[in-house]
Amino acid sequence: MSEQNLQQASNASQNTGADEVLLRVLNLKMHFPITRGIILQRQVGSIKAVDGITFDLLRGETLGLVGESGCGKSTTGRAILQLYEPTDGEVIFEGQDLTQIGSGDLRRMRRRMQMIFQDPYASLNPRMTVGSIVGEPLEVHKIGGSRREQQERVQELLKIVGLNPYFINRYPHEFSGGQRQRIGVARALAVNPSFIVCDEPISALDVSIQAQVINLLEDLQSEMGLTYLFIAHDLSVVRHISDRIAVMYLGKIVELADREELYENPLHPYTQALLSAVPIPDPQIEKKRQRIILEGDVPSPADPPTGCNFSTRCPQVMDICRQHEPSFADVGDGHYVACFLYDEVQPLNAEGKPVTVAA
Amino acid sequence: MGNLIEVRNLQTQFFTQDGIVHAVNGITYEVAEGETVAIVGESGSGKSVGVMSLIRLIPEPPGKIVDGEVNFDGQDLLKLNEEELRQIRGNRIAMIFQDPMTSLNPVLTIGRQITEALELHLNMNREESRKRAIELLELVGIPDAAARLDDYPHQFSGGMRQRVMIAMGLSCNPQLLIADEPTTALDVTIQAQIVDLVRRLQNELGMAIIWITHDLGVVAGLADRVLVMYSGFIVEEGPVDIIYGQPRHPYTLGLLRSIPRLDLGRQKRLIPIEGLPPDLLDPPKSCPFAPRCTFVIDRCLEENPPLMSLGSGRKSACWVDLSDVEIYDTSADTQVEAVV
Numbered sequence: 001m002s003e004q005n006l007q008q009a010s011n012a013s014q015n016t017g018a019d020e021v022l023l024r025v026l027n028l029k030m031h032f033p034i035t036r037g038i039i040l041q042r043q044v045g046s047i048k049a050v051d052g053i054t055f056d057l058l059r060g061e062t063l064g065l066v067g068e069s070g071c072g073k074s075t076t077g078r079a080i081l082q083l084y085e086p087t088d089g090e091v092i093f094e095g096q097d098l099t100q101i102g103s104g105d106l107r108r109m110r111r112r113m114q115m116i117f118q119d120p121y122a123s124l125n126p127r128m129t130v131g132s133i134v135g136e137p138l139e140v141h142k143i144g145g146s147r148r149e150q151q152e153r154v155q156e157l158l159k160i161v162g163l164n165p166y167f168i169n170r171y172p173h174e175f176s177g178g179q180r181q182r183i184g185v186a187r188a189l190a191v192n193p194s195f196i197v198c199d200e201p202i203s204a205l206d207v208s209i210q211a212q213v214i215n216l217l218e219d220l221q222s223e224m225g226l227t228y229l230f231i232a233h234d235l236s237v238v239r240h241i242s243d244r245i246a247v248m249y250l251g252k253i254v255e256l257a258d259r260e261e262l263y264e265n266p267l268h269p270y271t272q273a274l275l276s277a278v279p280i281p282d283p284q285i286e287k288k289r290q291r292i293i294l295e296g297d298v299p300s301p302a303d304p305p306t307g308c309n310f311s312t313r314c315p316q317v318m319d320i321c322r323q324h325e326p327s328f329a330d331v332g333d334g335h336y337v338a339c340f341l342y343d344e345v346q347p348l349n350a351e352g353k354p355v356t357v358a359a
Numbered sequence: 360m361g362n363l364i365e366v367r368n369l370q371t372q373f374f375t376q377d378g379i380v381h382a383v384n385g386i387t388y389e390v391a392e393g394e395t396v397a398i399v400g401e402s403g404s405g406k407s408v409g410v411m412s413l414i415r416l417i418p419e420p421p422g423k424i425v426d427g428e429v430n431f432d433g434q435d436l437l438k439l440n441e442e443e444l445r446q447i448r449g450n451r452i453a454m455i456f457q458d459p460m461t462s463l464n465p466v467l468t469i470g471r472q473i474t475e476a477l478e479l480h481l482n483m484n485r486e487e488s489r490k491r492a493i494e495l496l497e498l499v500g501i502p503d504a505a506a507r508l509d510d511y512p513h514q515f516s517g518g519m520r521q522r523v524m525i526a527m528g529l530s531c532n533p534q535l536l537i538a539d540e541p542t543t544a545l546d547v548t549i550q551a552q553i554v555d556l557v558r559r560l561q562n563e564l565g566m567a568i569i570w571i572t573h574d575l576g577v578v579a580g581l582a583d584r585v586l587v588m589y590s591g592f593i594v595e596e597g598p599v600d601i602i603y604g605q606p607r608h609p610y611t612l613g614l615l616r617s618i619p620r621l622d623l624g625r626q627k628r629l630i631p632i633e634g635l636p637p638d639l640l641d642p643p644k645s646c647p648f649a650p651r652c653t654f655v656i657d658r659c660l661e662e663n664p665p666l667m668s669l670g671s672g673r674k675s676a677c678w679v680d681l682s683d684v685e686i687y688d689t690s691a692d693t694q695v696e697a698v699v
Contacts, residue, residue: 068546068547068548068549069546176635178635206401206402206573207401207573207574207575207614207617207618208401208613208614208617208631208632209631209632209635210617210618210631211617211618211629211630211631211632212631212633214619214629214631215628215629215631218628233546233547235547235621236576236618236619236620236621237619239619239621240619240629263621273548274547274548275621276551277547277548277550277551278547278576278621279547279550279554279574279576279577279579279580280576280579280620280621280622281575281576281579281603281615281618281620282579282603282620282622283579283580283582283599283600283603283604284600284604285579285622286579286580286581287580289580291551291555293548293551293552293555294548294551294552297516297518297519297549
């Protein structure tokens with residue numbers, strides 16, 4: 001990541017004027033070591049799950065993070081919340097760099113940021129009652145008050161997420177998938193966070209139930225002014241819920257734009273292919289649509305290609321794409337793209353510094 | 360075109376400790392030669408069990424096909440013995456499953472798994488079957504097929520594994536291919552590859568397809584006809600354009616309304632189907648959708664509507680006439696009760 005990119009990133013936030021930046025992610029990297037050997041483990045490589053991403057999140061907005069499995073979108077969410085220790089980069093949340101603060105401070109910050117997990121069957125402890133699941137964060141952060149007050153708060157939370165407050169002594173197995181996801185939402189809300197990472201919160205749910213949870217998340221946002229990082233692979237859902245959308249491919253954000261701009265004017269060839277692959281429930285449209293069918297599979301993040309990560313599958317690949325990494329540049333009105341098809345995008349060398357290439 | 364398979368009043372139940380699970384409650388439909396029929400429904404709607412029952416892939420016990428007929432080429436598949444059925448399974452009726460990782464054997468090479476069926480059903484020798492396996496892998500678009508024949512499943516990506524599954528399914532030139540959510544575990548760009556592939560293969564080989572899915576989008580461009588299942592019943596059936604254009608069952612309508620569409624402007628608010636599907640251990644006597652239905656009338660609570668013909672090949676199991684209802688409300692505000 002170049003200085004220039006960082007400069008652009010901060011310009012982008014200034015452009016938005018009065019909007020307050022709640023979270024700034026600068027050049028975030030999350031590499032997982034690949035080791036060999038049983039007793040004497042030595043590192044033989046690394047999985048570059050997230051490889052230098054930069055974006056701002058404004059207070060009260062929803063940023064959608066889309067991409068296919070293995071692109072690093074969930075890892076991004078976890079690295080932001082410091083559930084993993086990032087390899088490099090800064091995560092500035094409410095003015096503090098989370099990668100630099102100590103564990104006590106971090107724990108206090110965790111009250112402000114929470115997560116809703118994908119699988120409501122796996123993320124709730126089957127041996128705990130709903131009351132203790134939702135009440136646990138209150139106890140951990142010692143903000144619940146007396147036992148009585150805690151119970152009242154839990155019941156209030158259950159009511160907020162549309163569950164019957166009398167369910168407080170029931171166990172997770174007594175609930176359906178949609179109801180369990182509501183329990184997960186209630187637990188996230190217990191500590192009054194300002195920021196919630198929603199990691200594929202509806203993909204494990206049935207179609208008719210998904211809309212219930214989406215509506216709940218939207219209602220909570222407008223009532224409590226929450227900020228969401230909404231991670232999903234379903235572009236239709238992301239379009240519905242997000243204000244801005246970032247598209248990830250193999251550890252990098254390839255395009256970031258306002259919702260309507262991204263869908264009406266996708267610039268990156270990967271975004272274009274991704275949008276064309278989304279099925280639309282209308283046979284008239286489906287029969288006429290021309291799909292961009294991508295060849296091959298996503299390369300391994302342990303051994304990403306030289307140059308642009310998408311160059312191995314890109315239908316519009318050029319020579320420069322295989323030699324240099326494209327910068328992530330603003331091509332107008334906060335529409336960022338990393339692709340050499342656009343003049344604003346500069347080639348970068350291996351250290352992430354701009355290079356000049358003879359025309 | 361004649362009917363390839365006719366399903367009559369098929370009922371499948373599971374006898375468990377907690378009672379009888381009424382998974383499939385008397386479904387009747389047919390599939391013509393070369394036709395693609397999509398069966399759409401949510402988990403627990405009986406869509407998979409209903410189709411597995413056709414070739415008796417239901418574990419017995421606890422499962423049991425308690426009633427019905429499945430006529431395939433003049434034979435009732437439910438009356439055949441295990442040996443006769445084996446001649447049909449994997450040969451004239453083939454199946455591909457949702458998760459290609461769990462349905463391939465991890466300790467056998469891809470080549471061995473494809474040639475097995477060829478040697479069994481078509482009496483090919485090693486050499487012939489190997490040659491045919493290479494052809495099949497090329498047909499489904501696996502690059503460098505001859506070399507990959509000796510690879511194991513873990514050496515293939517998810518999309519490639521599903522291609523191998525399709526190659527296995529097609530190995531004996533089936534007349535009917537049953538695809539049980541074959542793209543659900545795959546990413547959208549890979550899903551587009553697979554849908555494209557199946558459509559091309561069907562044009563070339565002319566088999567009929569039953570495609571089971573929960574995603575109305577995937578089958579819109581693929582199916583000739585659609586069956587919508589709910590709580591073990593077929594609640595709506597018809598040609599694909601009619602089902603998506605003017606659904607006549609409140610459940611189909613609800614499904615279409617509850618998913619955001621990429622091509623439409625932003626819907627103000629999604630309209631979810633409130634409530635939950637009925638408990639199949641204790642199914643209601645009424646219309647199974649009545650407790651969640653916004654169009655419910657008194658008759659729905661007393662009598663479960665049968666699948667009734669509405670003309671031009673469409674059928675719906677609903678007492679209420681929905682012919683004037685628009686799917687997408689074009690007026691500015693869609694008034695719906697908030698969930699909170």
